[in-house]
Amino acid sequence: xxxxxxxxDNKDLVIERLAKRNIDAAEDIxxxxxxxxxxxxxxxxxxxxxxxxxxxxxxxxxxxxSGDIDKANVLKEKTSQLKVDSKELTEALNNTTSALNExxxxxxxxxNKLVPSGNTEDDNEVVFKEGDIPILDDDALPHWELAKxxxxxxxxxxxxxxxxxxxxxxxxGAKLQRALITYFLDKNTEAGYTEFQLPHLVNEASGxxxxxxxxxxxxxxxxAADNLYLIPTAEVPGTNIFRDVVVNEIDLPIAITGYTPxxxxxxxxxxxxxxxxxxxxxxxxxxxxxVEHPTKSYEALNGMVAHVKTILQxxxxxxxxxxxxxxxxxxxxxxxxxxxxxxxxQDRWLEISSVSNFETxxxxxxxxxxxxSEGKNELAHTLNGSSLALPRVLAGILENYQxxxxxxxxxxxxxxxxxxxxN
RNA sequence: GGAGAAAUGGCAGAGUGGUCGAAUGCGGCAGUCUUGAAAACUGUUGAGGGUCACACCUCCGGGGGUUCGAAUCCCUCUUUCUCCGCCA
Numbered sequence: 001x002x003x004x005x006x007x008x009d010n011k012d013l014v015i016e017r018l019a020k021r022n023i024d025a026a027e028d029i030x031x032x033x034x035x036x037x038x039x040x041x042x043x044x045x046x047x048x049x050x051x052x053x054x055x056x057x058x059x060x061x062x063x064x065x066s067g068d069i070d071k072a073n074v075l076k077e078k079t080s081q082l083k084v085d086s087k088e089l090t091e092a093l094n095n096t097t098s099a100l101n102e103x104x105x106x107x108x109x110x111x112n113k114l115v116p117s118g119n120t121e122d123d124n125e126v127v128f129k130e131g132d133i134p135i136l137d138d139d140a141l142p143h144w145e146l147a148k149x150x151x152x153x154x155x156x157x158x159x160x161x162x163x164x165x166x167x168x169x170x171x172x173g174a175k176l177q178r179a180l181i182t183y184f185l186d187k188n189t190e191a192g193y194t195e196f197q198l199p200h201l202v203n204e205a206s207g208x209x210x211x212x213x214x215x216x217x218x219x220x221x222x223x224a225a226d227n228l229y230l231i232p233t234a235e236v237p238g239t240n241i242f243r244d245v246v247v248n249e250i251d252l253p254i255a256i257t258g259y260t261p262x263x264x265x266x267x268x269x270x271x272x273x274x275x276x277x278x279x280x281x282x283x284x285x286x287x288x289x290x291v292e293h294p295t296k297s298y299e300a301l302n303g304m305v306a307h308v309k310t311i312l313q314x315x316x317x318x319x320x321x322x323x324x325x326x327x328x329x330x331x332x333x334x335x336x337x338x339x340x341x342x343x344x345x346q347d348r349w350l351e352i353s354s355v356s357n358f359e360t361x362x363x364x365x366x367x368x369x370x371x372x373s374e375g376k377n378e379l380a381h382t383l384n385g386s387s388l389a390l391p392r393v394l395a396g397i398l399e400n401y402q403x404x405x406x407x408x409x410x411x412x413x414x415x416x417x418x419x420x421x422x423n
Numbered sequence: 424g425g426a427g428a429a430a431u432g433g434c435a436g437a438g439u440g441g442u443c444g445a446a447u448g449c450g451g452c453a454g455u456c457u458u459g460a461a462a463a464c465u466g467u468u469g470a471g472g473g474u475c476a477c478a479c480c481u482c483c484g485g486g487g488g489u490u491c492g493a494a495u496c497c498c499u500c501u502u503u504c505u506c507c508g509c510c511a
Contacts, residue, residue, distance in 0.1 A: 040473095047473085047480045054480090057492040061441040064491095072491080079491045246470095377471085 001104045001364045003379070004036050017110045020117045020326030028103055035100040042096060046089040053082050105214060109361040111326050112298075112335035118325030124338070125325065130309070131318030133342050134400050142345040143398040144276030146407060147173065150422050155276070165266070165281030172422045176397075176409065177284065177390055179416030181259050184286040184311065184387055191307050193257035193288055198237035200260055201228040206240040209366045211332040221263050230263035234287035235384045242291055242368040246377055249370050253300060254291040257387070259284065277391035278350065284390040290383040291368065294360070297381035298335075301357045304385045305337050308353050311387060314412045317396050318342040320349065334359045339388075341396035350392040355385030 007014055011029055018025040056079050063072035116125045147153035152173025158166040169177050189195050207213035207229050212220060221230040231237055238258055247254065262285050266274075277283075288307070292300045305321065312319045324336040333356040340349035360379040363369070369377040401408040406423025414420055 043473090043480085050481090051479055053491080058442070060491050065441080076491050083491085 001101075001361065002107055002110065003360060003364055004032065004100075004104070007032055008036065014110055017113075018108070020111045020115055021108060021329065022117075022119060022327055023108075025107065028107060032100065032103055032107075035096055035103065039093065039096045039100055042089055042093040046086060046093055049082055049086040049089060053079060053086065056082070108329075108331045109334050109358065111329055112357070114323065114335055115329060116323060116325045117327075119327040120325075121328050123325040124322040124328055126320055127323050127337070128309075128321040130313070130320075131316065131342075133318045134344055136344055136399075136402065137404070140345045140399070140402060142276065143343070143395040146398045146402060147276070150407065152176070152422060153277070163281070165279070167277070167280065172417070172419065173394075175417055175419075176413070176422070177394060179413045180388075180390055180393060181284060181286060183413055183416050185257060185259055187307075187311055187314075188257035188286065188288055188387055191255075193255045196238065196241075196256050196258040198231075198234055198258050198260055200231055200237075200263075201226075202231055202236050202240065203228055206236055206243065209240045209243045210236050210362055211365065212236060215331065218267050219265055221265060231260060232264045233262050233285060233386075234258045234260040235289065238287060238289045239362060239366065239382055239384065242363075242380075242382075243366045245366075245368055247291065247368075247370045247380065249293070249372055252291060252293045252370060252380065253296065255288070256290075257286060257288045259286045261285075277395045280391055286387055286390075288385050288387050292381045292383060293370070294378070294381050297357050297359065297383060300381075301335065301337075301355065301383055304355045304383060304387075308339055308355060308385060308387050312339065312341070315393070315397070315410050317393070317400060317410075318344075319352070330354075330356065332356075332358050332361050334361065341392060343392075343395055343399050345399040345402075346395075350395060351389075352392045352396070353386040353388050356383060358382045358384075 002014070007029060011033065015024075015026050015029055018029075056075055060072045060075050060079075063069070063075070116123060118124070141149065144153075144155065147155070150172070152170055154168040154170055157168040158164075161168070185195055201223065204213060204227060207220070212229070212232060220232055222228075223230070229236075237260070238256060241256070242254075261282055263282055264280075266279060266281060288304060290300050290304065309321075319339055319341045322338045322340065324330075324333075324338055329336055336354055336356040338351050339353035339355070341352045342348075343350045359381050362382045363379040366382075368380050368382065370380050372378045397410060398407055401410065406421045409417050409420050409422065
């Protein structure tokens with residue numbers, strides 16, 4: 001959620017930047033400013049009424065003590081009108097505040113100046129490209145065929161047990177997946193991230209905290225009996241660690257990593273590109289999360305990008321990095337870099353990581369602050385990224401490492417798998 | 424799942440209707456003493472909002488109620504602990 005004081009002071013900039021997302025926010029922004037002014041006016045009036053009431057109560061207390069009941073009763077009369085007033089003011093204040101919040105919840109984050117304008121993923125800007133795209137035989141197979149051929153992933157079995165999008169990994173497939181998870185976690189902890197094991201279900205407050213609720217309600221699986229949501233990403237439990245927290249400035253930055261399964265309903269996304277591992281309802285992901293000082297967050301974002309790069313370099317996978325355009329930028333993000341790995345047999349790029357700086361957008365909802373050098377509480381910046389999303393990395397490995405004799409295991413993973421080839 | 428108890432400042436722990444935002448201890452901070460440190464002693468120290476700074480408002484697990492006035496009384500929810508049952 002955007003900060004009202006920031007909107008107040010930078011009205012034109014906010015409107016101009018939000019235009020990168022192809023939205024005309026002028027009306028909403030003006031309304032935010034107006035509602036905020038009304039809110040503050042009501043708050044002052046209410047505070048004054050309450051102060052008056054407090055004063056009278058104290059006087060009445062004193063009069064009762066000294067036995068001056070008549071005078072006390074006169075003052076009591078006076079308080080009744082005050083009570084009516086403050087009740088009305090409270091109601092008006094609540095109405096104004098919720099109207100303001102409703103509006104604020106609807107407004108996405110203000111894009112960073114680097115964000116290119118554009119509508120669709122075609123307008124994303126390729127900022128980096130690395131790795132050779134292997135030249136495969138004519139009879140090279142897409143990963144879902146390979147999965148069947150070597151009996152390492154069973155899509156139909158998942159279908160039977162649960163439904164489409166819940167594959168079953170078997171034998172060397174399961175082992176390779178586990179090897180990747182461990183490898184990613186090791187890389188992350190080596191880079192200074194502390195490993196966490198987090199809950200896979202979250203409550204409503206956590207969903208609100210990271211911005212999945214209220215706007216993306218339909219994308220999460222909901223456990224109605226207990227009003228809990230299955231996490232769509234470790235970002236939700238991971239970032240909510242810091243909900244309602246004031247950290248010390250010297251404790252920044254905070255860097256954590258965690259492996260979790262992720263559950264996404266993916267309502268409405270059917271079509272040509274959802275085969276095999278490309279789009280699942282349940283998948284595994286290792287996430288990195290940072291809490292940063294506002295002056296350091298973009299440096300940190302670059303650091304996260306560099307970190308993910310080293311992993312892909314070690315895996316020797318061809319990949320590219322995109323700077324997301326305004327139209328493709330997530331609701332809560334100010335700047336996002338997507339990593340895509342080239343899926344040779346499908347002849348297309350697959351998104352395997354998304355690294356974002358949310359600046360204070362999440363921190364504002366979360367009330368995640370740090371005590372600055374002046375002793376004042378200030379909102380921290382939050383960032384997160386995938387390192388990495390498993391299924392598509394797996395798809396990339398299977399397709400790019402296929403040979404006539406089988407699928408080779410990338411060298412860095414061999415200590416983790418204990419085998420060099422899947423055949 | 425059943426029965427009972429509890430939730431107060433960084434922590435421990437008083438406080439059952441009126442100068443209580445809250446005793447006391449520990450911790451923190453500052454000082455005295457000391458070559459330095461420790462100990463001892465003295466002072467200081469809850470949080471959030473608001474203000475240039477004050478004023479002022481809010482907060483004793485969450486929400487609601489009674490009252491001129493609630494940490495204190497009532498309702499409700501949540502969480503924790505103890506005992507019993509079940510159990511990976």
